[in-house]
Amino acid sequence: xxKIRTDFCASFWSVLLVxxxxxxxxxxxxxxxxxxxxxxxxxxxxxxxxxxxxxxxEDWSSIALESSNLIPDRPVLGERDDVPGSTFIRERFQxxxxxxxxxxxxVVLPRDVKKPPVILFLYSFPQGTDRFKDDHWCTGVTNGGYxxxxxxxxxxxxxxxxxxxxxxxxxxxxxxxxxxxxxxxMILNYLASRGDLDMDHVGMxxxxxxxxxxxxxxxxxxxxxxxxxxxxxxxxPEWAAKxxxxxxxxxxxxxxxxxxxxxxxxxxxxxxPEVKAQYVRIQDVREDLNMSPASQERMEAATxxxxxxxxxxxxxxxxxMAAGGRIFDWLKAQLKPDAKPxxxxxxxxxxxFYPATPLPSGVPSDSKP
Numbered sequence: 206x207x208k209i210r211t212d213f214c215a216s217f218w219s220v221l222l223v224x225x226x227x228x229x230x231x232x233x234x235x236x237x238x239x240x241x242x243x244x245x246x247x248x249x250x251x252x253x254x255x256x257x258x259x260x261x262x263e264d265w266s267s268i269a270l271e272s273s274n275l276i277p278d279r280p281v282l283g284e285r286d287d288v289p290g291s292t293f294i295r296e297r298f299q300x301x302x303x304x305x306x307x308x309x310x311x312v313v314l315p316r317d318v319k320k321p322p323v324i325l326f327l328y329s330f331p332q333g334t335d336r337f338k339d340d341h342w343c344t345g346v347t348n349g350g351y352x353x354x355x356x357x358x359x360x361x362x363x364x365x366x367x368x369x370x371x372x373x374x375x376x377x378x379x380x381x382x383x384x385x386x387x388x389x390x391m392i393l394n395y396l397a398s399r400g401d402l403d404m405d406h407v408g409m410x411x412x413x414x415x416x417x418x419x420x421x422x423x424x425x426x427x428x429x430x431x432x433x434x435x436x437x438x439x440x441x442p443e444w445a446a447k448x449x450x451x452x453x454x455x456x457x458x459x460x461x462x463x464x465x466x467x468x469x470x471x472x473x474x475x476x477x478p479e480v481k482a483q484y485v486r487i488q489d490v491r492e493d494l495n496m497s498p499a500s501q502e503r504m505e506a507a508t509x510x511x512x513x514x515x516x517x518x519x520x521x522x523x524x525x526m527a528a529g530g531r532i533f534d535w536l537k538a539q540l541k542p543d544a545k546p547x548x549x550x551x552x553x554x555x556x557x558f559y560p561a562t563p564l565p566s567g568v569p570s571d572s573k574p
Contacts, residue, residue, distance in 0.1 A: 329413025518561030
């Protein structure tokens with residue numbers, strides 16, 4: 206009787222596992238590719254994401270790839286927008302080098318430009334890929350003959366599809382930072398393999414958490430020649446205690462020694478002095494909700510002696526320099542063939558402060574542009 210019961214249980218769980226896997230496969234197969242695409246579906250992503258599991262290993266304690274084993278699969282072209290009369294050609298690829306984590310990469314090429322310099326764009330969690338699909342944004346970033354490459358970090362947007370719904374970029378901060386930093390280096394490998402881009406002139410723009418990852422990637426990979434970050438996250442103990450994005454109902458977890466010990470090796474305060482970029486700029490908004498002024502000052506103090514430091518009293522003070530795509534002009538200038546080397550200088554010469562802009566009469570004090 207016991208033997209029959211044991212066999213029944215084993216058979217029951219085996220059948221249940223098969224049914225669940227079949228249901229998951231069917232659900233993935235029902236998803237359709239984007240309009241105008243060539244058919245890079247979630248079903249394909251699932252199959253490819255599991256294809257390279259054997260031998261896969263990733264070291265979340267290191268920003269470099271050497272201690273990990275990420276094996277890239279063949280990129281899949283999901284969509285290509287080539288509209289006659291437009292100034293750019295936009296491609297969307299799915300890249301695979303980690304089980305169950307397909308990454309959408311947008312490559313926006315300036316029309317009729319042979320081997321353009323490249324700028325990588327990584328915005329802050331939880332921002333997704335919408336701007337990379339926006340024609341106005343693509344026109345601006347490619348203006349002047351630059352290729353724009355956009356993607357999102359781990360635990361963001363489409364990269365949550367195969368993750369536990371209780372997990373987030375914040376709750377899995379160590380994994381999110383480490384894997385996204387590895388992603389940057391793998392993306393650079395892919396871009397170099399294309400042969401149609403100037404990989405001797407590569408820049409990276411990062412905002413918020415994207416700025417953090419850009420700093421870590423620049424410390425790991427010398428191919429990033431110019432680095433531009435906007436209010437990057439860091440100084441983890443202070444950030445965990447004060448950042449608005451940290452869930453208030455679980456503050457004890459994020460302030461715990463266990464959590465902080467895991468993310469300590471990935472603090473940009475540690476890595477900013479080690480960045481390998483030849484041109485570096487940091488732009489900090491003092492009223493930012495996720496980085497206190499004290500943490501921003503510590504981040505600025507950790508920058509290399511070549512760094513240009515722009516401090517803005519509030520978001521309104523930044524707007525004149527950011528509007529109309531002007532925020533990217535500095536980065537584009539550093540990637541020109543005749544760009545002059547950025548030399549170390551006294552901090553007083555490198556720091557520029559832009560005071561907070563008074564609100565117009567009648568506008569509430571908590572209003573933002």
